[in-house]
Amino acid sequence: MCTVCRIASRRTQSQTEEREENLVWTTAGAFQEFLSTINLPGDHRTIANIRKDWIVRLRSGGLNILDAFTMGSIPRYTALRDHADLDVMVVLHFAEHIKGRTPAQVLSSVKTSLGSGAGNVRRNGQAVTMKFLSWPSVDVVPASRLVDKAKAVTGYEIPDMNRGEWIRTNPPSHSVAITAAVGQYGPNFRHVVKMIKEWNRRQDVRMQSYHIEVIALKMTTSCQDHSWAILQWLETAKGAGDKPVAIPVWPEVPYLRLAPLPEHGQVRTSCRTESRRLG
Numbered sequence: 001m002c003t004v005c006r007i008a009s010r011r012t013q014s015q016t017e018e019r020e021e022n023l024v025w026t027t028a029g030a031f032q033e034f035l036s037t038i039n040l041p042g043d044h045r046t047i048a049n050i051r052k053d054w055i056v057r058l059r060s061g062g063l064n065i066l067d068a069f070t071m072g073s074i075p076r077y078t079a080l081r082d083h084a085d086l087d088v089m090v091v092l093h094f095a096e097h098i099k100g101r102t103p104a105q106v107l108s109s110v111k112t113s114l115g116s117g118a119g120n121v122r123r124n125g126q127a128v129t130m131k132f133l134s135w136p137s138v139d140v141v142p143a144s145r146l147v148d149k150a151k152a153v154t155g156y157e158i159p160d161m162n163r164g165e166w167i168r169t170n171p172p173s174h175s176v177a178i179t180a181a182v183g184q185y186g187p188n189f190r191h192v193v194k195m196i197k198e199w200n201r202r203q204d205v206r207m208q209s210y211h212i213e214v215i216a217l218k219m220t221t222s223c224q225d226h227s228w229a230i231l232q233w234l235e236t237a238k239g240a241g242d243k244p245v246a247i248p249v250w251p252e253v254p255y256l257r258l259a260p261l262p263e264h265g266q267v268r269t270s271c272r273t274e275s276r277r278l279g
Contacts, residue, residue, distance in 0.1 A: 028225075034198075038194055039080075047136070048136075051132070055068075056090065062113050064092065064097065066091045066092065069089055070086060070088055071141070072087040076178050085136070094145070103159030104159075107161055114128060125160050125162035142158065144156065144166075156170065188226060191223070192216065192223050193216050197209055
């Protein structure tokens with residue numbers, strides 16, 4: 001073989017080996033590669049808390065804030081790259097800011113207090129979006145405390161401007177449930193949630209991110225195998241049919257009803273309100 005032929009042969013062999021190295025040869029490898037493209041790596045709680053503290057200290061003029069904490073997919077480690085959201089709940093003094101006011105009035109007051117940088121009320125009618133020059137922007141959710149006879153905090157109420165009512169919620173309980181599930185099923189639990197969220201993001205009819213997590217919490221299966229766990233999530237959603245899926249800690253509705261999965265694989269959701277005031 002001539003020298004040129006030998007060089008060409010070696011180059012071809014090298015290129016073939018390089019292509020083979022870039023191929024995914026297993027299902028597990030394919031899921032890992034998929035996860036690497038959607039995962040938001042790192043711990044972003046520091047920037048989340050900086051945003052929260054900045055809003056409370058510098059942009060809460062006239063608001064008597066009793067407490068504030070971060071919510072959403074970033075502090076729960078279920079966020080998608082380029083699609084992460086950060087919610088900050090600000091617990092307001094009930095008598096000063098909420099008593100006798102409609103959800104729309106409370107949200108308008110919060111927007112005014114936040115000043116420049118405050119955007120519109122979020123589409124779901126529950127928060128005011130605070131824009132920043134760098135990631136992430138923040139949805140500021142006003143709330144009031146719910147207490148028992150012993151004055152212990154049992155939850156919160158947040159505004160729903162679209163329905164003109166107040167919604168009971170307890171985000172810290174949901175975060176605790178996610179952490180417990182990770183302890184039981186391992187880190188793949190969050191991986192599966194992220195993959196389902198990415199699939200959901202590409203559908204014409206989408207579920208809310210929180211509802212995806214609620215259904216995941218109802219699974220009773222190992223998450224060691226991504227493909228099996230995702231199948232079980234879909235079966236859990238599909239199997240619910242017209243049966244209620246309880247949403248005890250962030251109930252934008254008392255419960256979520258899941259229609260059977262259409263042939264093309266979308267999960268369509270419909271919600272039914274049991275009472276005007278959620279409980």
